Amino acid sequence: MSSSFFQILSWDQPHDVVLTPVVVFSVLWYIRLLTKPKLPPLPPGPPGLPIVGNLPFLSPELHTYFEGLAGKYGPIFKLRLGAKLAVVVSSPETAREVLKTHDVTFANHDVPVAGRVNTYGGVDILWLPYGQEWRMLRKVCVSRMLSSATLDSSYALRRAEIRRTVRFLEDRGRSGSPVNLGEQIFMAILNVILQMLWGATVADEERESVGSEFRELISEMTEIVGIPDISDFFPVLGRFDLQGLVKRMRKPAQQLDRLFDRVINQRLRVDKRNQGDGQDFLQFLLKVREEDQSTPLTMDHVKAVLTDMVLGGIDTSSNTIQYAMAELINRPEVKKRAQQELDEVVGKDNVVEEPHITKLRYLSAVMKETLRVHPIFPLLIPHRSSQSAVVSGYTIPKDTKVFVNVWAIHRDPRSWENPLEFDPDRFLGRTGDFSGNNFSYLLITPSLLENFMSGLGSLSSDSCAYESSRGREQKKINSKPRDFTCPLDLDxxxxxxxxxxxxxxxxxxxxxxxxxxxxxxxxxxxxxxxxxxxxxxxxxxxxxxxxxxxxxxxxxxxxxxxxxxxxxxxxxx
Known part of the structure; x- marks a missing residue:
């Protein structure tokens, strides 16, 4: 008996050499399965079709479609969009977890294929992944380029452009001529941004042609980016460009690059001892690139930041002001109160200036309510998880596309009384932070442009006059008081x-x-x-x-x- 037992354990037979490691590995693998902690499940969600998932069922108005799904599946649910997993969060609590608790995990954005073409490979502040390069670019944009001192230096440029627009609208109003308000607001915002970008660089005689060229390029790029691309849902197909969107985007992107080169070369040819009438953003960027060796700012970074400022600021501000004007026209009682406040604070014979803005409390409430009812980006800019995370008890895997449904959050009856009504009074006397840190009221996150793109409508009783300014709300970053004593030796x-x-x-x-x-x-x-x-x-x-x-x-x-x-x-x- 014993000899038979030892014969069984003998290594002389070839099959025992193979069988023993297999048995040992199987036992260890089984033990690991038993001891490995189980991750929470994925969020619930509607069933989809093989391969395409939920794509065939999507509505063009995604934010309202997602709001309906949230009513059925809860404040966090999943969708299968082609080869990508998507998660939608629709409550202040889940938004806080995504944007604050796990902010680093969800700091990156899901970059569309066509979006890389017009941002020099995605080296702008919007598409760059979170890291040292992103922090460098953010520091240049927020801490330096959009600081109070830099914005104050371009105040004269903004003021002159706004007054030109106000005079035009006033003349048209007095003559009784119709005005395409959307077109005029778009042009005013475009001119203001271009003035701030290179108003002291581009000669007056070239300014109109540069603005006209930009308007055409912006319209074409915006149209292309708004077209759903199959390559964004099936990344493996990206190299084939089946819809030709990348090819279409290259043409305006190359035209924009040549325009940037023309303006930058003109700036570089200017004698450094003759800086023009004032320092614009382009001058500042080039100065940082040349003089600050600690900031590895390339020419592609400079052009990508300029692209962000143009594409990110014009449509957003223009659309918000148009919505505000539409709400005021449809609500005479709100318009009358705004007019009365302007008469009291500014005076009937005066023009609204930037220092007036903090005193126009009701008009500020009108803009806040406009942004609540008509958010700039109803789904923000989709985020992408850099690693797995647990949100509200559900697992969100790595590389998941995450939508934050601001539209639904701004209509949450738990946070807002009568949420479907346009009521600026809700912001008067209401305590809290409404500059982006209150998760029941979300603006663009993060917003580089809100410091100088806060739009305010200025209305007189005889005509509609538009006034745009960056608004100096004291809650916002980089609104340092003039008499502030700097602590320690910080800059x-x-x-x-x-x-x-x-x-x-x-x-x-x-x-x-x-x-x-x-x-x-x-x-x-x-x-x-x-x-x-x-x-x-x-x-x-x-x-x-x-x-x-x-x-x-x-x-x-x-x-x-x-x-x-x-x-x-x-x-x-």
Whole structure:
């Protein structure tokens, strides 16, 4: 018996050499299955067809279609769009998890194939993946190019262009001539943005032709990007360009590139000792590229940022102002109150200026309500998960396309009373943050353009006159008070967060502030900000707390400290 047993265990037979490792591997694999933690399930969702998934059932009005599905499947549900998995979130709670709790995981966007063509391979701030290059470009755009000092330097350019438009509309109104308001608003916004981009660079005689050329290119690019591309749903087909959208996009993209080259070369030919009437954004970008060796800004980066400013600012602002004007025309009582406020604050014989904006509380409420009822991007810009994450108890796998249904969130009856009604009064006296950190009220996230693209409608009793400005709301980043004393030795023009009211969550601001500190990123912040001292501005009733940033490592430009205290209280208050 014993000899038979040892014979069975003998390694002399060839089949035992193969069988033994197979048995051992199978046992270990089974043990791993038993001990491996199980991930939560995928979100629920409607059934789809093989290969194409839910694509055949989509409605052209995606935001309303998704709102209907949310009523059936809940605030988070999944769809199969061709070869891609998509998840839609439709409540403030799920939006907070995506945009704040797991912000780094969902920081990237799902880049359309045609979108890479007109952004120099996707090196703009919108499509770049989250990382060092994105932080560099964001720092240039937000902390430097859109700082208060830079925007103040281009104020004269904006003011002159806006006044030209106001005079045109006033003349047409007095003569009783019809006006294509949408076209005029589009042209006004286009001219304002081009003035800010290179108003001090392009000669007056060339400005009209450059603007006309841009208008045609923008219209063509916007049309192409708006066409659904099968390559975006089946990436393996991208190389074939079955619909020819990439080929169509190359033509306007090349024309835009030649136009940029023409303007940039003209700027480079200008004698540095003769800077023109004022510094525009192009001058600033070229200066950073040439003089700041710590910022590896390439010419493609410069052109991609200019493209973002043009494509990202014109349609968004133009559409919002048109919606606001339509709401005012359809609601005479709202229009009358806006007119009365303008008469009281500005005066009947005066023109609205940027310093007036913070005092026009009702008109500001009209714009906030317009953005609630008619969000710029009803589904924001689709995000893409860089790794798996658990949201509201469901697993969202890596490389999932994530939609945030702002349209549905802005109509959530739990957050808004009578959400389908246009009622600016809901924003008067309402406490909270309405600049993008309140997840029941979402604007463009993140928004590089909101600092100077806040549109306000200026109405007189005789005619409709349009006024656009960047609006200096004190809650917004980079709205440093003029008499502010810079803490420590920080460069406040590029590193200061802004005036922060008491009643908002400060952590996103301190995380962004930490990114501006030398050798510190948002992941280094280990302590949330906590207000410790408050002082109230009698003009705005805004409170300015002292808050703290604590990091894992010393901060180079803060005397080696790892704890920085920021006092937001302005002098003289």
């Amino acid at each position: 406040c023009d590029t590193e200061y967060v802004g005036w922060i009211p008491e009643d908002i969550d400060l952590l996103p601001y301190t995380s962004q502030e930490a990114e501006r500190l030398e050798n510190v990123s948002s992941e280094d912040v280990i302590k949330e900000a906590s207000p410790t001292d408050h002082s109230t501005n009698p003009d705005t009733s805004t409170k300015y707390p002292t808050f703290t940033i604590q990091t894992k490592q010393p901060i180079n430009n803060a005397h080696g400290k790892s704890k920085v205290e920021i006092d937001t209280k302005p002098k003289g208050i």
